[in-house]
Amino acid sequence: MIEPEEISEVLSEYDLSKTTIGVLASHSALDVCDGAVEEGFRTYAVCEKGREKTYTEYFKAQRNNGKLIRGVVDNADVYNKFNEILKPENQQKLRDDNAIFIPNRSFTSYCSIDNIENDFKVPMFGSRNLLRSEERGIKRDYYWLLEKAGLPYPEKIKKPEDIDSLVMVKLPHAVKKLERGFFTAASYAEFKQKSEALLKQGVITRDALAEARIERYIIGPVFNLDMFYSPIEEEMSKIELLGIDWRFETSLDGHVRLPAPQQMTLNERQITPEYTVCGHNSATLRESLLGDVFELAEKYVRATQKYYKPGIIGPFCLQTCVDKDLNFYVYDVAPRVGGGTNVHVSVGHPYGNTLWRKPMSTGRRAAMEIRRAIEQERVEEIVT
Numbered sequence: 361m362i363e364p365e366e367i368s369e370v371l372s373e374y375d376l377s378k379t380t381i382g383v384l385a386s387h388s389a390l391d392v393c394d395g396a397v398e399e400g401f402r403t404y405a406v407c408e409k410g411r412e413k414t415y416t417e418y419f420k421a422q423r424n425n426g427k428l429i430r431g432v433v434d435n436a437d438v439y440n441k442f443n444e445i446l447k448p449e450n451q452q453k454l455r456d457d458n459a460i461f462i463p464n465r466s467f468t469s470y471c472s473i474d475n476i477e478n479d480f481k482v483p484m485f486g487s488r489n490l491l492r493s494e495e496r497g498i499k500r501d502y503y504w505l506l507e508k509a510g511l512p513y514p515e516k517i518k519k520p521e522d523i524d525s526l527v528m529v530k531l532p533h534a535v536k537k538l539e540r541g542f543f544t545a546a547s548y549a550e551f552k553q554k555s556e557a558l559l560k561q562g563v564i565t566r567d568a569l570a571e572a573r574i575e576r577y578i579i580g581p582v583f584n585l586d587m588f589y590s591p592i593e594e595e596m597s598k599i600e601l602l603g604i605d606w607r608f609e610t611s612l613d614g615h616v617r618l619p620a621p622q623q624m625t626l627n628e629r630q631i632t633p634e635y636t637v638c639g640h641n642s643a644t645l646r647e648s649l650l651g652d653v654f655e656l657a658e659k660y661v662r663a664t665q666k667y668y669k670p671g672i673i674g675p676f677c678l679q680t681c682v683d684k685d686l687n688f689y690v691y692d693v694a695p696r697v698g699g700g701t702n703v704h705v706s707v708g709h710p711y712g713n714t715l716w717r718k719p720m721s722t723g724r725r726a727a728m729e730i731r732r733a734i735e736q737e738r739v740e741e742i743v744t
C-alpha cells in the first residue's frame with residue numbers, strides 16, 4: 361500500500377493553485393468533470409481508444425481567456441487501454457498537471473486493485489485501502505465490514521441445498537467481462553434447473569457458481585444512498601446525504617414492462633433476466649426513513665475508521681433495498697463515487713441542493729471538498 365508519506369512527498373511538488381481534477385474517462389467522469397469546472401478547476405480525462413469521443417469531442421471544454429464557454433473536459437489523453445494510466449510516464453503526466461485523481465468503478469475494474477494500491481503514485485481523493493472492500497468474496501469485503509458495523513445486510517445462505525425462499529445468486533457473467541451473471545431461485549430445485557440452463561448458455565461458469573454468494577432476496581424497492589463524508593468539516597455534520605438513485609437494468613427492466621401473459625411465453629434464453637446497469641433514475645425517500653439513512657451512514661463511517669484507517673473520505677454509496685416492514689438492507693457498498701450519481705450531473709439532487717443551497721451533484725461536492733482542503737491547507741487529510 362502506498363503510504364501517506366509517499367503521497368505527501370508527491371504533494372510537496374505540486375502547485376496546488378494549479379490543481380487539476382483527474383479522472384478515468386468512464387463511469388461517473390462527466391459528473392466529476394462538471395463538478396470540477398463548476399468549482400473552478402481544470403479537468404484531465406484519461407480515455408481509452410474507441411470510447412474517447414464523449415470526452416475529447418462532444419464534452420470537450422471551450423474556454424475564452426480561461427472562462428468556460430462550453431463543455432467540461434479541458435485536457436484528455438487517449439491510451440490504447442485504460443490501464444496504461446499506470447505506466448510511470450503517464451502517472452508523471454498527471455503529477456506534472458498537479459492532478460488530484462478521483463477513482464471510479466472503471467478505474468478499479470480496468471486497473472488492478474493491486475496496482476492502484478501499490479503503484480499508482482498520484483494523490484487520490486478518497487480512501488485507497490477501502491477500494492478493495494468492494495471485491496465480493498475477499499476476506500475483509502464489504503459484507504465483513506457491514507457485519508462489524510452492525511449494519512443489516514441480506515442473510516447469507518451457506519449452500520444451495522439450504523435455499524428455502526427467494527434468493528439472489530451473485531456471480532460474475534462468463535462472457536460479458538465485468539457484468540453480472542446473477543440469477544434468483546426460490547428452492548434448491550430451481551437453483552439447479554436455472555444454473556444448468558445458464559451454464560449451458562455460457563452465461564455463467566462452474567467455477568464462478570461454486571464461489572457464488574447466495575443471499576436472501578429482499579423484496580422491495582432499491583435505494584442507492586449517495587452519501588458524502590467530510591473529514592475536514594469542523595462545525596457542521598461531517599456526514600451528508602447528497603442523493604438517492606436507482607438503476608435501470610437490462611434485461612430486468614424490460615421484463616417488468618411485459619404483461620404477465622407475455623412473460624410466460626419467453627423461451628429459455630429470455631426467461632432469466634440479466635442485471636446489467638444501463639441507466640440511472642432519481643428517487644427521494646419517505647421522510648421518516650431519512651433518520652435511518654443517517655444511522656446507516658454513521659455506522660458505516662465509524663466501522664471504516666476502525667477497520668480501514670483512515671476510513672472513508674468523500675463520496676460513498678450504500679446500496680439498499682427496503683422490505684415491506686420498512687427495514688433497510690445494505691446489499692452492496694461503493695467506497696467511492698457511485699455510478700448512479702450520474703443522475704444528478706449538473707442539476708444537483710434535492711438533498712444535496714437542500715443542504716448546500718445551490719445545485720450540488722456528487723461531482724461538485726467532491727470538487728468543493730478539494731477546494732476547501734486547498735484553502736485550508738489540509739489536502740493531505742482528504743487524499744491517500
Ligand SMILES: Nc1ncnc2c1ncn2[C@@H]1O[C@H](COP(=O)(O)OP(=O)(O)O)[C@@H](O)[C@H]1O
Binds near residue numbers: 542576579609635679
Ligand atoms: N439481496 C438482494 N435482494 C434483492 N435484490 C438484490 C440483492 N442483492 C442485489 N440485488 C439487486 O442486484 C443488483 C446488483 O447487485 P449488487 O450487489 O449491487 O452487485 P454489483 O456488486 O455487481 O453492483 C442490484 O440492482 C439489486 O437490485
Ligand SMILES: [Mg+2]
Binds near residue numbers: 692
Ligand atoms: Mg452494486
